[in-house]
Amino acid sequence: MRRSSGLAALLAAALAALLLAACGEGDERSSGARTTSDASPIRIGTKNFTEQFILGELYRQALQAEGFPVRLKLDIGNSEITHQALAGGGLDMYPEYIGVLLSEIADQPQRPRSPTAAYRLAKAFEERNGFTLLRPTPFTDANALAVTPATARRHDVRSIADLERLPGRPEIGAPPEFKTRFEGLVGLKELYGLDRVRAVPLRIGDQYEALDEGEVDAAAVFTTDGQLADGRYAVLADPRGVFADGHVAPIISRRTLRAHGPRLAVTVDAVSRRLTTRAMRAMNSAVAQDGETPAAVADRFLRSQGLKE
Amino acid sequence: MRRILRTRITARVVALGAVVAALLGLALVLLIVAVGGLRDAGQAAFRSQEALTAGSELEGSLISIENGLRGFVASGRERFLQPTEEALRDYPGELRRLDRLVSGEPDQQERVERVGVAIEDYVTLWARPLIALARDRLPAAQSVVVTNGGRARLDAISEGFDRLVARERVVSRERELRAEQRSSLAVGFGFGGLALVLALTAGVALYLRRAIVQPVLMVSEATGRLAAGDLGTRVPAERPDEIGDLARSFNAMADSLQSSRSELASRTEELEHSNGELQRSNRELEQFASVTSHDLQAPLTTISMYAELLERRHAGELNGVAELLDGIRGATGQARELIRDLLEYSRAGRGPLHVEEVAVGAVVGQVLESLAGPIDEAGAQVVVASELPVVSADRGNLARVFQNLIGNAIKFTSDRAPEVRIGVERDGARWRFWVRDNGIGMEPQHAERIFEPFQRLHGDEAYEGTGIGLAVCERIVDQQGGRIWAQSVPGEGSIFSFTLPARETAQDEAAVEEARAHAAV
Structure with a gap:
């Protein structure tokens, strides 16, 4: 009948509209529930320059390849704050330079006779606070001072002591902590009597440009910096040993070691053992000059070393 | 079903009513949905606003931490750390609140998580270590501070907030819009439904008018015409429903009336x-x-x-x-x-009536005078028992009647001393006159016969008269709209009664008229 079919159509249309409208209700719920991973991840920190980023990536990727949960915190800052973060429980592990650890953190500037002795001293220090050192790397990356070859020629500067010859107040481009460190102005003054020199705070990585531009007379560098590879800069000799050896050892909390078992140390050590100075330099170069990412560089190295599939 | 809808208006009306009710119900539901939509839109907007507030509070806390921190590192004075300590206590709760308020979108959840991680990193990898460092070796802390590491982290966090908030605004706005759309749609449908209901109601009203009121009016008018005399009037009667039944009944009635007429x-x-x-x-x-x-x-x-x-x-x-x-x-x-x-x-009983107001008493008196001789001779005693009224009648005819009746009463006497009583009684709209005697009476079966002309109960010799006296009386009384009859007990006497219309009611006039018309025939 006309009327009943019209009525049915009307009801159907209305029902459809209702359903459509009601459909919008679905996605309003906000849960805010988050899944947390069951095994607490190993928090690896790094300091604030390229080599540290690479080391961080190397350790992270190697551990993840072995199934460990890892959180990598890059670019935390200098040793002072990074170590404080570790000590305060914000980190579980980070790679530190033995010399810096002794002179700036452990407050023991006197240089041990050998790297091994230094390592043992540093390890003992850490172990007093619930931490420990894992195996040291073969490579050493020490602090150093460098000048342009032009400066070296002009003022006949070959060693740190020669900085005396620079007129006025020679400026050394360095990160801010240089001012307060023994492996900085403090040591330079103490061991070389250089009290005229000034530190110009620069971000790590910017010092080479500053040297090139002539903004600074000398610059604080790392001996494994890629920029130093082809002799474009003259590294000053350090006969009095203000700059100690720069072997790297990962500082790690003992609790983390216990929590994750012996395989953790084994995996980390397997990486550390393979880091030669040459390898490190090459990796630094790849990042600083070739523009590769630390992650890619680390990945390539690990694969080449068979530590990652 | 279809048959019922065709033939029963009630069914149709009920069906229509059901449709209207359903539509009204639907409109109501839609309006409720509309209200719900509006409420949701409002809630979405409110949530978004709350999220923004939570975000900015959190940022504020972080900035407090940083500023206090810097003040402390710059001066070495612990009191600079007060806002920092406070903010360090507050920020976890604020972060949780923000997390709750942000919409359930997975991207947003991820953003909130990342911001949360960044905030945790700021606190655990910058703020707290720096405070500890400053307490331990202030110069070292100062050399860290100048790197603006904290600022850089906060900037990144701020950017994260901005992205979070921007997305939240968009999501919330989308939700608001959807809810408003839903609401508008529902309102549209709701009002559409109401309009439809109004249209349907109008339609129903029109239908009722056409289907019921008009046909009924038609029948009513036809009835009027029928009553006025147009017996040929009929109404259309093809509909199968109750109205059709009514029309058919009307037509049948009209047919019947017509044929009877x-x-x-x-x-x-x-x-x-x-x-x-x-x-x-x-x-x-x-x-x-x-x-x-x-x-x-x-x-x-x-x-x-x-x-x-x-x-x-x-x-x-x-x-x-x-x-x-x-x-x-x-x-x-x-x-x-x-x-x-x-x-x-x-x-007798024919010819013109000279109707006037007649004093019956006077007439009876005259009759008694004229019958004085016979009365005396019979030695009868005649008594007028009641006061006789005034009636509208023909004087002469009335006298005749009394003459006959009284004459009979003194004629048909027995051994006893004749006694004749004359009286009247009001009987509704009539006067009932009676003449009573104590004479010979008669058998009841003769009581009617005696009013026929030339009927005599006794032989020629016994009593005088031709036997038409009572027949004449009957004719006279009949002409004037009354009745005459006799009651009797043999050996004891008889009562002759006759009625005349009383004059005081309108009925009298009508009776008089009738009598006149009767006479004219």
């Missing part, structure tokens, strides 16, 4: 016809009776006259003639009486 008309015609014939016959008869009796009287008078003459002229000559002549005179006298009574009877 025509039957009635033809009967009336017949009646009129026979009535006319009857009247004609009556007139003829009357004329006949009148002429006859009149014509008969002449020869009788002549006979009587000649008898007289005979007696006068030749009485001495003829012996025993006087007796014979007496005989002739007697017989002619009888004949004349008979003729006279016949004439009187033929005229």
Whole structure:
């Protein structure tokens, strides 16, 4: 009948509209529930320059390849704050330079006779606070001072002591902590009597440009910096040993070691053992000059070393 | 089902009512959805606002931490750390609040998580270590601070917030819009539904008008026309429903009326016809009776006259003639009486009525006077028992009736001393006059016969009279719209009663009119 079919159509249309409208209700719920991973991840920190980023990536990727949960915190800052973060429980592990650890953190500037002795001293220090050192790397990356070859020629500067010859107040481009460190102005003054020199705070990585531009007379560098590879800069000799050896050892909390078992140390050590100075330099170069990412560089190295599939 | 909808208006109305109710219900539901949509839109907007507030509070806390921190590192004074400590206590709760308020979108959840991680990193990898470092070796802390590491982290966090908030705004706005759309749609449908309901209601009203009111009016008008006399009027009656039934019933009624009326008309015609014939016959008869009796009287008078003459002229000559002549005179006298009574009877109850206000008492008095002789002779006692009223009647006729009745009463007496009582009684719209005697009475079965003309219960010899007195009375009383009857107990007496209409009501006029019309026929 006309009327009943019209009525049915009307009801159907209305029902459809209702359903459509009601459909919008679905996605309003906000849960805010988050899944947390069951095994607490190993928090690896790094300091604030390229080599540290690479080391961080190397350790992270190697551990993840072995199934460990890892959180990598890059670019935390200098040793002072990074170590404080570790000590305060914000980190579980980070790679530190033995010399810096002794002179700036452990407050023991006197240089041990050998790297091994230094390592043992540093390890003992850490172990007093619930931490420990894992195996040291073969490579050493020490602090150093460098000048342009032009400066070296002009003022006949070959060693740190020669900085005396620079007129006025020679400026050394360095990160801010240089001012307060023994492996900085403090040591330079103490061991070389250089009290005229000034530190110009620069971000790590910017010092080479500053040297090139002539903004600074000398610059604080790392001996494994890629920029130093082809002799474009003259590294000053350090006969009095203000700059100690720069072997790297990962500082790690003992609790983390216990929590994750012996395989953790084994995996980390397997990486550390393979880091030669040459390898490190090459990796630094790849990042600083070739523009590769630390992650890619680390990945390539690990694969080449068979530590990652 | 279809049959029912076709043939029962109630069913149709119920169906329509159900549709209207369903639509109203639907409209109501849609409006509720609309309200729900609006409420959701409001809630979405509110949540978004709350999220923004939570975000900015959190940022504020972080900035407090940083500023306090920097102040402390710059001066070495612990009191700079107060806002920092406070903010360090507050920020976890604020972060949780933000997390709750942010929408459930997975991207947003991820953003909140990342911001949360960045905040945790700021606190655990910058703020707290820096505070500890400053407390331990202030110069080292100062050399860290100048790197603006904290600022850089906060900037990154801020950017994260911005992205979070921007997305939140968009999501919230989308939600608001959707809710508003839903609401508008629902409102649209709701009002559409209402409009539809209004249209349907109007439609229903129109339908009712067309389907019910108009047909009913038609039947009503047709009924009026029918009542006014147009018996040929009919209404259309094809519909299968109740209205159709009504129309069909009307038509059937009209048919029936029409046929009865025509039957009635033809009967009336017949009646009129026979009535006319009857009247004609009556007139003829009357004329006949009148002429006859009149014509008969002449020869009788002549006979009587000649008898007289005979007696006068030749009485001495003829012996025993006087007796014979007496005989002739007697017989002619009888004949004349008979003729006279016949004439009187033929005229009684006919002819014009001279109706006036008659004092019955006066009439009765006159009658008694005229009957004085016979009353005396009979030794009868006549008593007028009640006060007699004034009636509208023909005086002469009324006198006749009383004369007959009273005459009879003193005629048919028994051994007892005759006693005649005359009275009246009001009986509704009538006066009932009665004449009562203590005479010989009669058997009940004769009570009706005596009103027929020339009916005598006793032989010629016993009582006088021709036997038409009561017949005449009946005719007279009948003409005036009354009744006359007798009741009797043999040996004890009789009561003769007759009724006349009382004059004080409108019925009297009508009765009088009727009587007049009757007389005119």
